[in-house]
Amino acid sequence: MRYTFLELAKEVLSVATQPLSVSEIWKRAVDMNLVSKLSSTGQTPEATLGARMYVDVKNSGENSVFIKVSNRPALFTLRERPNLTVSEPQLKKERKELFKERDLHKILSSYVFSDPHFNCHTTTIFHEKSKRKMKGQNSWLHPDIVGVRFPFSDYGDETRQLMNSMSINTCKIFSFEMKIELNFSTLREYYFQSVSNSSWANEGYLVALKYDQDPEFKDEIRRLNNAFGIGFIKLNIEDYFQSEIILSAKINDNLDWNTIDRLSEENEDFRNFSDSIVGNLQRGKLDIDKHFDETFNNPEELSAYLKDRKIHM
Numbered sequence: 001m002r003y004t005f006l007e008l009a010k011e012v013l014s015v016a017t018q019p020l021s022v023s024e025i026w027k028r029a030v031d032m033n034l035v036s037k038l039s040s041t042g043q044t045p046e047a048t049l050g051a052r053m054y055v056d057v058k059n060s061g062e063n064s065v066f067i068k069v070s071n072r073p074a075l076f077t078l079r080e081r082p083n084l085t086v087s088e089p090q091l092k093k094e095r096k097e098l099f100k101e102r103d104l105h106k107i108l109s110s111y112v113f114s115d116p117h118f119n120c121h122t123t124t125i126f127h128e129k130s131k132r133k134m135k136g137q138n139s140w141l142h143p144d145i146v147g148v149r150f151p152f153s154d155y156g157d158e159t160r161q162l163m164n165s166m167s168i169n170t171c172k173i174f175s176f177e178m179k180i181e182l183n184f185s186t187l188r189e190y191y192f193q194s195v196s197n198s199s200w201a202n203e204g205y206l207v208a209l210k211y212d213q214d215p216e217f218k219d220e221i222r223r224l225n226n227a228f229g230i231g232f233i234k235l236n237i238e239d240y241f242q243s244e245i246i247l248s249a250k251i252n253d254n255l256d257w258n259t260i261d262r263l264s265e266e267n268e269d270f271r272n273f274s275d276s277i278v279g280n281l282q283r284g285k286l287d288i289d290k291h292f293d294e295t296f297n298n299p300e301e302l303s304a305y306l307k308d309r310k311i312h313m
Helices: 005-013 022-031 045-063 088-092 101-114 157-165 184-198 215-228 257-266 268-283 299-309
Strands: 066-071 074-078 121-124 145-149 172-182 203-211 231-234 244-247
Touching: 005 022, 005 045, 005 066, 005 074, 022 045, 022 074, 045 066, 045 215, 101 121, 101 145, 101 172, 101 203, 101 299, 121 268, 145 268, 172 184, 184 203, 184 215, 215 231, 215 244, 257 268
Parallel strands: 172 203, 203 231
Antiparallel strands: 066 074, 121 145, 145 172, 231 244
């Protein structure tokens, strides 16, 4: 008989000493070598596990072997073990990661460079390089990463020359806000930070390494996406090719030139990014310069980077 995700979750929770989140259940399943018993895991097994558990609890009701004992964060235990309590650290203390959000930039840059939807070159915007302003004046102004897709690989020379003569430019600008984790307690703050610092671009995205698998959380971020247009990307650190656009961004045909002008005035990195775009378009061909971020050349380089920066799920 086929071993299922629900059986995996039950086996983990049967030996757990406290309720666990979906991420914790999956991590322990890996440690317990239970994952190898699954006939298929798919590209996003942790998300599949979460979906199966949430659906089972919702649809089966009291017949489900699982109960959800906390909503934010969502924690599960077995119905036969209802006396397990949620510890204060689980509710209040967030795990302090050894790595920083900025350590994820090169992984994100490698993904958007290789993904056909973006196919863009990126520049990290170091906020600390901006002009010093009165406290709060530049709050939520700077995106973490900006990217540009040049038309050089999309069209032949003759077509580009014709487009230039007609003052048509198919260059596309992206803006990204990077976070390690998204959950109910941080979603609205981080999402509206992205609305503030990325809506000026042709497409703006909020990016996270981890996010809450609760269907209610997914409904909320989908609602925000419908209302404000910022997309959402799940970053895969072990194989950035498998990173996923969970929600597509609204496409803005026109850039917000007032915000672009302010970013150029305030920040040297953004100014260099703009200059690089102008220079490449004037040359009519791509000439990678120092102002674009580096990307990984092979899996071995990525593995060494993850180990060196202590980056993990």
